[in-house]
Amino acid sequence: MEYIVETKNLTKRFGKEQAVSGLEMKIPKGEIYGFLGPNGAGKTTTIRMLLGLMRPTSGSVHIFQKDLRKERIRILNKVGSLVENPSYYPHLTAGENLEALRKIIGVPKTRIKEVLKIVRLEDVANKKVKGFSMGMKQRLGIAASLLNNPELLILDEPTNGLDPSGIIEIRQLIQRLPHDYGMTVIISSHLLSEIDQMATTVGVVSKGKMIFQDSIEEMRKFAKQKVVLKVSDSESAWRALLARGMRADWDEKNITLLNQSDENVATAVKYLVKDGFSIYRVEEEKKSLEDVFLQMTKEERLV
Numbered sequence: 001m002e003y004i005v006e007t008k009n010l011t012k013r014f015g016k017e018q019a020v021s022g023l024e025m026k027i028p029k030g031e032i033y034g035f036l037g038p039n040g041a042g043k044t045t046t047i048r049m050l051l052g053l054m055r056p057t058s059g060s061v062h063i064f065q066k067d068l069r070k071e072r073i074r075i076l077n078k079v080g081s082l083v084e085n086p087s088y089y090p091h092l093t094a095g096e097n098l099e100a101l102r103k104i105i106g107v108p109k110t111r112i113k114e115v116l117k118i119v120r121l122e123d124v125a126n127k128k129v130k131g132f133s134m135g136m137k138q139r140l141g142i143a144a145s146l147l148n149n150p151e152l153l154i155l156d157e158p159t160n161g162l163d164p165s166g167i168i169e170i171r172q173l174i175q176r177l178p179h180d181y182g183m184t185v186i187i188s189s190h191l192l193s194e195i196d197q198m199a200t201t202v203g204v205v206s207k208g209k210m211i212f213q214d215s216i217e218e219m220r221k222f223a224k225q226k227v228v229l230k231v232s233d234s235e236s237a238w239r240a241l242l243a244r245g246m247r248a249d250w251d252e253k254n255i256t257l258l259n260q261s262d263e264n265v266a267t268a269v270k271y272l273v274k275d276g277f278s279i280y281r282v283e284e285e286k287k288s289l290e291d292v293f294l295q296m297t298k299e300e301r302l303v
């Protein structure tokens with residue numbers, strides 16, 4: 001597997017505090033990697049280390065399969081990033097702001113038009129930035145990060161402070177990048193719901209540790225359905241199921257089956273009827289992906 005980003009035992013300590021702890025991040029090419037974790041989990045510290053802005057206490061960062069310590073400039077020339085809220089000259093237009101950056105980076109003038117088109121700001125290229133909405137400013141920030149035609153784009157909480165329509169705009173923009181431009185994207189957030197529909201791979205950090213890293217489909221598997229039985233004399237009914245070798249939980253009210261296959265549910269119902277219990281309801285409860293994420297970060301399930 002060719003990884004665009006691979007960290008090994010990446011660790012950052014601030015005094016006694018371990019902000020990032022033995023992180024093994026693996027990001028295949030062309031993925032949109034949702035880097036998730038509650039506030040203070042270590043996302044920004046990790047991103048700063050990926051961008052060479054902060055030196056790891058120990059461990060290594062490889063980007064494009066090159067060691068960041070040894071080939072920093074060569075690597076960073078092909079990386080775009082938006083780490084803090086970008087600052088602009090409010091009295092200059094979108095195009096003029098990008099022009100100022102373009103001169104520093106040294107890319108052809110034609111690139112300005114291209115990046116404005118990618119972020120769908122070409123119609124307001126000649127408007128002053130001071131009249132822009134938060135969402136437009138954020139898209140301009142992404143345009144700036146695309147000036148050097150990066151192969152890897154790193155966005156730290158790009159939807160922070162945006163309204164729902166601004167979030168959707170950013171989502172649509174990011175979703176196109178791997179397909180249309182062959183980019184790999186890392187996008188951090190403390191809210192799964194914000195990146196749920198755009199990430200293809202997810203890394204979840206909690207207290208500096210990676211507690212889950214896999215495809216979003218794998219994460220969805222944790223959002224399994226629960227089948228709940230509402231029955232008469234539920235405690236006895238639960239004990240009767242256990243006595244028959246079935247796996248079930250009881251919360252002093254209802255029974256939850258731990259194996260939710262159709263067959264297993266049918267067997268449980270058959271036993272309960274046989275044992276003389278009345279079945280009032282057989283209900284399905286589905287956990288949202290957000291519930292799964294919250295549960296993961298609470299339990300710190302280690303992978």
Ligand SMILES: Nc1ncnc2c1ncn2[C@@H]1O[C@H](COP(=O)(O)OP(=O)(O)OP(=O)(O)O)[C@@H](O)[C@H]1O
Nearest residue numbers: 014017019037038039040041042043044045046190
């Ligand atoms: N320069 C620093 N000096 C000391 N401690 C720091 C420094 N930067 C971060 N930390 C600490 O490291 C931990 C991780 O912080 P970090 O900013 O990386 O988390 P985060 O996941 O990005 O959170 P947020 O979403 O709030 O930005 C926190 O406990 C923070 O207080």
